[in-house]
Amino acid sequence: MATLLEARGVTKRFGGLTALNAVDFELEEGRIASIIGPNGAGKTTFFNVFTGLYVPEEGSVTFRATSLLGLRPDQITALGVCRTFQNIRLFKNMTAVENALVGMHSRVDSSFWGALSRNPHWKREEGALWTRAAELLDIVGLRGRANELARNLPYGDQRRLEIGRALASKPALLLLDEPTAGMTQGEARSLMALLRRLVGDLGLTILLIEHNMRVVMEVSDHVTVLDYGEKIAEGRAAEVQKNPRVIEAYLGRRKWTPRAEAGGA
């Protein structure tokens, strides 16, 4: 399979703090991959580098052989990379369907003058946009709440709507930042079923940041572990789980004491 997203030696510093240190990363098309790691490991920073919110000091990021460095977030979205946010960032005072419609902005062909004159092309396109928005809400199961304000939706639905909004830009790669955070086990499971459907039916590639290990192990083909800005392990979920460095990063190193030694003897 072809490589969709590739990062080579990405380093991002904030003053004296190195949030990402020479990280290499590769993602193949049609996969669900996860990035895990303790808090502050640099996972979200990595996402922000992919989506143009941060520009790394060193390294390269390419998507389908196009460099993403120096591109604005909206240009990257137009190329086919779209994301959700860790702390939900919906357009709160707009309805669910309007949120989805904004997501389509980069795919709108009509100009300012088209909207002003309401020419036939604009009318046709606007109709198509609304139809597609309805389909998207259907996919994420929010059809019945299309006209509700985003801020009035229950938490789980807000997470789903954010995914729907990201899907609206017709991405090839979907970046989800902790999509199941705060969800019950049941909600998380149905979200995972949705993600698998997206990969299967729409041919998407999905990259997750996730803390919920059950979700990670169940759904991902490939897991990358970050700790203090460095990649400490990667591979199949089951392999990564047994990796001693990963266990150490999550649980800490067992402290060596003479008494422990003595006890062992």
Place this chain on the structure above:
Amino acid sequence: MIKALLDRTVPATILVASLLCVTAWGVAHFPRSIVVFMLFQGSIFLLYFARMPRWLKIGMTVAALGVLMPVLGTINAYYMEIAIQVGIFVALALGLNIVVGLAGLLDLGYVAFFAVGAYSWAIFGSPQANLIFGGSAFPLSPWWFFVFLFVGVGVAAGAGILLGLPVLRLHGDYLALVTLGFGEVIRVLANNLDKPINFTNGPKGITPIGRPPIFFAPLLQAVGITPDPNVIYPLYLYALVLLIVGATVLVNRRLEDSHIGRAWEAIREDQTAAQAMGVPLVRMKLLAFACGASFAGAVGVLFSAKQIFINPESFTFMESIGVLAMIILGGMGSIPGAILGATVVTVLNLQVLKGLSLWVNELRNAGTVIFGYSLANLPTQLEPAKYERMVFGLILVLMMIFRPQGILPARRRTRELTEPADS
């Protein structure tokens, strides 16, 4: 009770139509009564709330504003003046509504664009331009007024982009401060650009500014009316204001209900998320500044033609705040709100407070005695018109406490979604 009536088509139509007729008749018979005139204005607004077919609503609005108002305006010329001023401020409020209400870019120097439009016609529509270019080619013929309506749009939109470019990285309070500064810069420029080359004639202002041509004069004569400029011009300017307001409402509505308006609202809600969803921030923000400014430009050209004389005094910071207060009062991002807010504030300034002042003065002069206190001794400082800003501030404070979303907050459009094929 009234709400129940307004919710059904037939009673609503009858109620509003009869109210319009009665109040119009009232104004015709008591041309000096402010209360009656305000009742008439109120019944025009009632149209908005009444449930009736779209064509009927538009038809009645056109009849009320296009026929009844001018007729009443010929009975009391001051009402025409009020209607024109209301129109000017409605157009300004609608323009600012795009920038502040939709795109969420707090602009405290909006009146600068109004000034740019006004000065563009003032300079070329008066002998002023001769001082710049020499010769005596100016003032331009009145016909150029119509060209300058569009020049005003262009120049103001350009000024909007000029302001927009340096402030793109700012938002919130910082943006508000820079726009405030921009508004002052334009006013100070107008005040001081009388040397080395006399562009604006400084604080003395520019006069006489040309008015639009009465191109329909032969038509009027054919029907047997000799056009008297004193009667024709207010009606004529009123018609032009109505046209501009109509155009601004149309543009506002169309943009609001398209991908452009949705992108603006997304920027207002969360600009980082908006950009991540593919909204080009720079372009959309500049577009918002340019669109908002262009309305002010057009209406500025009209304002200078109406006033014949303009000077920097007309474009102070208080004017910017006034327009902002109108849309806060009416409801941010809401077109009917902006219209209502502009009307209420203008009528409050021009009619209610001035009317109260006149009334107090009359009582004072008549030496009326209330509770043993002769009003003749009332200090002259006690004059409602002098408390304009205070009343204004009070209204805003009360609004913020009791109805922060404005009188007519923006209603979310709801739309039935078309069924997908499979369900």
